[in-house]
Amino acid sequence: MILRAFDPWKSELCTCPAKLSLNPYTGCPHGCLYCYASSYIPRFHSCRPKVDLLRRLDREAAKVVPGLFIAISNSSDPYPPIEKELGLTRGCLRILKERNFRVQIVTKSDLVTRDIDLLAAMKAAVAVTVTTLDDSLSLRLEPGAPSPKRRLFALNELSRAGIPLSARIDPIIPGINDCGIEDLVYSLHSAGVRHITSSTYKARPDSIKKITAAFPEEGAALKALFSRGGRYSGSSYLPADLRRSILEDVASHAHQTGITFSTCREGFAFEEGISCDGSHLLPL
Template identity: 50%
Template sequence: MIEIISRFDPWGDPLCTCPPKYSLNPYTGCQHRCLYCYITSYIPRAFECRPKKDLLQRVRRDLGKLDRRLPISLSNSSDPYPPLERELGLTRKCLELIGRAGLAVQIITKSDLVARDVDLLSRMRSVVSFTITTLNPRLARRLEPNAPPPERRLRAVGVISKKGIPATVRLDPLFPGLNEEEIERVVRAAAGAGAVHVTASTFKPRPDCWQRMMLAFPEFCKKARELYFVEGERHKTGRYLPAAMRRELLLRVREACEASGLTFSVCREGMRELNTAPTCDGTHLLPRESRSL
């Protein structure tokens, strides 16, 4: 029985199209304090980042029990590169263990600190995904108060890609009337920095993050309330915009990707037919072989 590296299963959501993989969160909670974050619905003290107890010992035990064909995703309920990582280096130590075990890794982050670990990632089967919701620094500070600014993330995309590590961008979440006018700009910036793939997803509010958004963006929520709570749909993981509106937003992202020579996919939207890549999460970009650590 594995202890800390679990099979990725986002609440059994039928709209999730992710291929099989594992999930590892070296830290509990996240310091970015993103208003739209979903982990506050199931993690106590979600915005207080702390290391997992006996992390490295538990990771060592689990690595020998895993299906080596499946990648490990870091991280889905936290960021693997919080400010605390500069001091503790737990994610780096996990990468060293994963690399020695010969498993592939997918990094999902909002932090440019990942560039510190290019020496490890360039020798592993790895892909790095950066979440970039906006290029507007003022909007970013309001939506993602403690996350590194988007320009630093874009620079890290460049560092990663220049080392031969596949880099992708998550344009996630898309807010109608808030960041949708930036779709084309974000995609062009991602391509210019060296990304090869974009994953997009619309905002899917739960009660807690909707409350935070109402306090910070009352005008947006006033306009969006009917879209989500009257015309929209309710799914297991939150409220959804009407399907036609979601499709329209996602098609704009796909068209922007095609114009910039990037592949595209959607996340937790269903709508597989919109994807132009073999996987929605970018794991199809993982190299076939790694160099030994």
């Protein structure tokens, strides 16, 4: 199946609305140290296209129950560098536009601006993940991803085209990227973002190992914090009081700018009637 019901590990903490997930590629070249998908997708950092993707999508899309929207993508970024040549994500958008699907793009790549013509002509919204404004820190955390400056540029371009925008400050890792949140929120607001989804870092064995190798002191401190937290759906959580404090700070800055705010798999909500993933921005 190319189109799958979104059901992340059957987590009791997931509050996502019903939706379908579409990943044009398997694996992702961004190399994010905190990535959860690398814990269960083999050779995750080796990006490869789905076989016979467009034909299969066209066939499956014809059978989808009306009403569900499609998220592209929930594990592998839909705009890896090879998308420039292969155009699979663009091909997916063409098919979904023809069938009048509502589509939410989730990406770290400024390549999404190439598809502004399609996105502006369909029922679409875009969520861009920006974890820091510090290009040098981003290069250490997300070595294969476009820089924060390029992502902010993409948000500005998408905003000028009238495409509804959300941003993901996700994850926030204590001691690593939890500083500068106020400036980040205001930069996102200036770029046209209307909603922010944020979460704290949930550790899995492979990701905490990579973070500790890159940030030895911070990694050791994180391990001590995780020893006081809990485990949900295979991930280690920070203590609840720390998570709430971090996210309350983000929420406060978001609300000061008029941006709506939600959390992802945290177990507490900050606003009623707001989707956790920003999909409430999708045109009807």
